[in-house]
Amino acid sequence: MMKKVINYFAIPLAIIAIIVVALQSNSTVDPEIYSTDGLELDFTVSEDIAFNGQVSKSSSHINVHHTYVPYLGKSYNGFKEALGFKESRGNYFSVNTFGYLGKYQFGAETLKLIGIYNPNTFLYSPELQEKAFLANAERNKWILRKDIDRFVGKKIAGVTITESGILAAAHLAGPGSVKKFLRSYGNYNFSDAFGTSITSYMKRFSGYDTSSIKPDKRAKAVL
Structure with missing residues (x-):
């Protein structure tokens, strides 16, 4: 008889125990575990990545690529990683369609201007690319x-000019084109083969700390 009584209460007690454990688990969930703090969420379409054909367009839609990258702030590393x-x-x-x-x-x-004469060696050396x-x-x-x-x-073509914006635009268009843009107060605004303009780079990469980059007329990339 005692055995039957124990069996009668065993199942309800087990169910109650499971419910209590579940409630305790839910009450201790730390939302910080699922936080996106420290991530830069970059949703990129068309012009941003058109150069390598990673956006597919049709009359009805554009496929959007969702990419998550470490947040490096406005540091030099943040600057070069954002540009890269x-x-x-x-x-x-x-390698893009223009080589x-x-x-x-x-x-x-x-x-060649920075001392690299073998493009193949360059392409397969991440360390050399960073030095370049x-x-x-x-x-x-x-x-x-x-x-x-x-x-x-100063403000030119609606963009507040910063050192990092200038350097990013020089990476896009070359320093000569950036000189022309600045000295013409935006009347000369070079765009590359994909339609990316000096103005867009000046704006996109403004405000980074590039003070660690030292001016060097003869700078070379050497492993």
Whole structure:
């Protein structure tokens, strides 16, 4: 008889125990575990990644790519990673339809200016690509040093000019084109083959801390 009584209460007690455990588990869920704090959520379409055909268009829709990248703020690393993402989605081995190479989409002639004469070696060396980015930025900063002093803080073509914006635009269009843009107060606004303009880079990459980039006329990328 005792055995039957125990069996009678066993199932309800087990159910109650399961419910209590479930309620306790729910009450201790930490929402911070699921926080997106520290992530830059980048939803990119058309112009942003059209250079490598990663957006598919039709008359009815555009496919949107959702990409999550570490948040690096307005530091130098944030600057170069944001620029690398814009150029190639951070792909060191990317080659676009015009033959521009790597994470930062360098042309062969620009590479020669910073001491790189073998594009194939460059493409398969992430370390060399990072050195090339810095060397090119140092060289551009030297060429544009007077324009940086003169124009930073001014507003041109609706964009507040910053040093990082100038350096990003020089990466896109070359320092000579950036000089023309600044000195014409925006009347000369170069756009590349994909329609990306100096103005768009000035705005997109404004306000980063690029003070660690030192002007260097003879900057070279050396492993």
